[in-house]
Amino acid sequence: MTTEFFLANRPLWAVLISLVAAIVILANDRRHNIREAATLLAAVGKFAIILSMMPAVLAGQIIETTPLTLAPGIALHLRADACGLVFALLSSFLWIATSVYNIGYMRALKYGHETGYYACFAVALSSAIGIALSANLLTLFIFYEILTLATYPLVFHARTKEAIDGGHKYLVYTLAAGQLLLVAIIWTMIVAPGAGFTAGGFLAGKAPVAVLQVLFVLFVLGFGVKAAVMPLHDWLPTAMVAPTPVSALLHAVAVVKAGAFGFVRVAGFVFGPALIKDIGMGPLLAWLASITIIVASLRALSEDGLKRRLAYSTVGQLSYVVLGTAIASPLAFLGAIFHIVAHAFMKITLFFCAGAIYATTHKENVSEMKGIGRQMPLTMAAFTIGSIAIVGTPFWVGFVSKWNLGFGALQAGQPVFIAILVLSALLTTGYFFPIVYTAYFGSSEKELSYHEAKPSLLYPLLITAAVSFILGISPNFGLNFYDLAIQAVNSVFAASSGLSGGGL
Amino acid sequence: MLTTATGYVNYWLISILMLVGFYGIIATENLLKKLMALNVISVAIIIFYLNLGQKAGSNVPVLFGEELGTVAAYANPLPHTLMLTAIVVGVATTGVGLALLYRIYNRYGTLEETDVLKEMRSDS
Amino acid sequence: MTANYPALIVIIPLAVAVITPVLGRISIVLAQLSAAAALLVAFISSLGALQHALAEGSWHYYFGGWAPPWGIEYVIDPLSGGLATLVSFIGLLVLIYAVPHLATKPARENTYFYTLYLLCVAGLLGMVVTGDVFNLYVFLEISSLAAYALIAFGGSRATVAGYRYLLIGTAAACLYLLGIGYLYALTGSLNMADLAELLPAVDAPTALVIATVLIVIGLGIKMALFPLHGWLPDAYSSAPAPVTGFIAAVMAKVSAYAIYRICFFVLKDTGTAIIALNMVGWMAAAGIIFGSIMAIAQNDLWRMLAYSSVAQMCYIALGVALGNTYGIYGALLHILNHAVTKGCLFLIAGSIAWKTGIRDITQFAKMCRKMPWTMAVFVVAALSMIGLPPTAGFFSKMYLVMGSVEAGAWGYVAVLVASSLLTAIYFFRVIEYAYLHQPAQGEAVKLEQENSVMARRWELPASMLMPIILLGIGVLTLGVLSEKIIADVIQFALPWGMP
Incomplete structure (x- = not known):
């Protein structure tokens, strides 16, 4: 009985475990070791719970639980389906790496206020997993707002004026978007009472086209802020004042991907690809995403701060996901979902490297990093791997998603977007390779005497770099991300997609 | 039209009385006079209720002698009893109001509203 | 018994x-x-x-x-x-x-x-x-008279505020009394259920409209419905903390309840209530924006909370004015949620003033160190005021938006959304002062000393801290259990009968 109860409610435990950890952390304000042990244990536990659901989901089962009713006819509904599991597995796996990194980083830099920091981190992860496993819009919204609130203290963590202003901007953007999203969700709830996420969408024929168009725009505005679609992206570069682990896990994976994941859910599970085509909003969104991709890449070229450059790169890369959902052909969708994974591993590696460099040398600007590759060879090697992958070089993880996106564009008869992808790849090369070049071949005036970053910073970034390398060759490696993505696409396109699992 | 003007003359008078009260609350400067104006309003409403209970040619609703008259023979006693309560409420309100005014006067030495506000501002 | x-x-x-x-x-x-x-x-x-x-x-x-x-x-x-x-x-x-x-x-x-x-x-x-509508008048006066005197406990400034409240409040009660006088003249009854049965047969539309308007205005003044809220900021901000905590939490709500009761249970079949409610709705929408903007302009925490109350009372009025199921769910749930939340906030404001003498938000630096528990509860309550999940305030706001969308009242939707953002501005401002701002140099040293003395003691006496924490837990619990409250209680409180 108890085992059954435990197993049946696994999505709930996956969400709650880090909330409990947050309480433990807050209660152990002065006991650093307990605090950090709680973080690590929660991270491992969360990953284990989610991992344990994977075989069942791959076998086509769906694990769901409704612990609470939120409104008449609408429950707090958590469900582990293929699409959600991709995001959940990803976030929880990377949380383990980030937790180790976090401890090293925070001890090296001595920000203070660390209890609140770890607690907020844990709550943020809870809500990210909540978003991944939500089975209806209202549940998703609740976790989405908790995520906003939990990450706000992380942004202003340094408590400098710049950090506080960054926090302001973050709040203004996300709260305003949250309200629009709330209106969109409530409107959906009125139009289609009690509907949860349905593969292929549930809105078709429920309301006049004009209403659906307005709804779609509201959803785009609501999720677009967290997914940093231009012109709603401005908070993200500003939020780079946060400590690097925050930028790495939250501003490259959990928070921004929550927005991108929202697009996947809305496009695939609320509207459905067919309806998006019918109401004619697909091209609009696709062009918005394309402009974002190009403009963000151009902005990244001119940024000297390494983290800000990475942030603009994130803005661009996130729009790949949006673009994939907007094109709405099976392959494009697959590319979008897999890009959530691919970009996460690549970008977290790059951020970890930036943080390791900063923690070791206190340098934040690209122009100051001359010759650093010779001092910190392993870190820069990982950075190089990340850069090569993110450009989309064949047989690297970034290529898998872009290849699918490109074919998806062909499939939908919109080859113009392939040009965007190619252009973007060139621009990405333009802003990453100079960093690598400077680091290895740039000569600095002074004799440098740095050494490699300390182990707690180094190991996580080596692991994520290794994973981004392996995923390029075998996208299914270990966690079956590719199969899960295919399964999600098949459910959305009702098996008409002609995709089959197995990986490369 | 004529009946509207003459038939309801008592109600017109009550309305005027009440408006006088409201005018008093708004227009007078003196806090005590405002309280008096408030009493004028409540008196107007009390008379309004009492009017509701009156009938031409009716008597007080008390049994005189043996014979019970028809309903039309008696004034409606209910509004009167209600107004008994309303009068009590009015007295209590006036009492509380006067107590507050007493404290205001002790503190600020005046009951003119503008002067009191001026004093308050200079306090802080 | x-x-x-x-x-x-x-x-x-x-x-x-x-x-x-x-x-x-x-x-x-x-x-x-x-x-x-x-x-x-x-x-x-x-x-x-x-x-x-x-x-x-x-x-x-x-x-x-x-x-x-x-x-x-x-x-x-x-x-x-x-x-x-x-x-x-x-x-x-x-x-x-x-x-x-x-x-x-x-x-x-x-x-x-x-x-x-x-x-x-x-x-x-x-x-x-x-x-009974007349009995309601008597109790209204009992509670109001006690409240005027209670407010005056806060010193001479409060006495003036209490006296002004007395003038306005008594005038309001008189309007209400006159309104029910009309109803009595029309039907000869003062019992609510009896009135509801007799009124539809009455053929005197003008008199009914006048009665409705008088009652709604009278009770509207007592519930501080914009633009009839003038008495509220002074009264709330000068009364002693427990008094403000209590009257801000429940007093205005009871008048809101009375409006709801009379409009939906007494006047339900007459058609005049609709006119009054339309008026109430737009007054409420204007009041939400007005109250929020005025709250942003305040530096005194108490006045800020008072203006916030003006806005939040209008939420309730808005829900009642919508008059559909979701709107009334929202209004009734908000009566409960706002009572708990705003009561909690005023008790916190009172505790801060009691302990440190500070009411001005700009002097709140390091308040999170001085009173950690109190400020933590403040954050929770503030989130509920803004209407963010998973706190109670989110759910009442959700129902209000649902009601507005269902009724197609897009103006109300816009107002509710804007209000959330405005509310966020003034509450996050307080939170930032309390958690992020650094005190001036001399202050900091003094604070360190105070802290070392206080570290061993609780920030407040138990009998003050316990109600605050209880209400704080209440804010979260009501959020989690909101549907249960609706399913078990509120759905039976709708005018269209019990299922």
């Missing part, structure tokens, strides 16, 4: 209020204990009556056995029972909170405070449970 629950709800606090001056002569502790006991009895009776009403339908209690329309009737249905439970519970919590506040005052003042406080609670409870 169980058979007389509805009567006990009102009579016990009233009777204890009368004997409190005598008890206070003997011992002030005795007065405190008896007051607490009276409110506890009221709370238990309300809860018992509510359960009875939920199990067996509305409970009509005839005073002295006289059936209506001749006698006075008390009605405990899920709505009034629920509200009575809320009022007596908050009353009890605030009473406990008040004890340390009054400890420095002379015993005589203590006694008077408890007397008036009990009268105020009894009056509000009476307004809630009565089924």
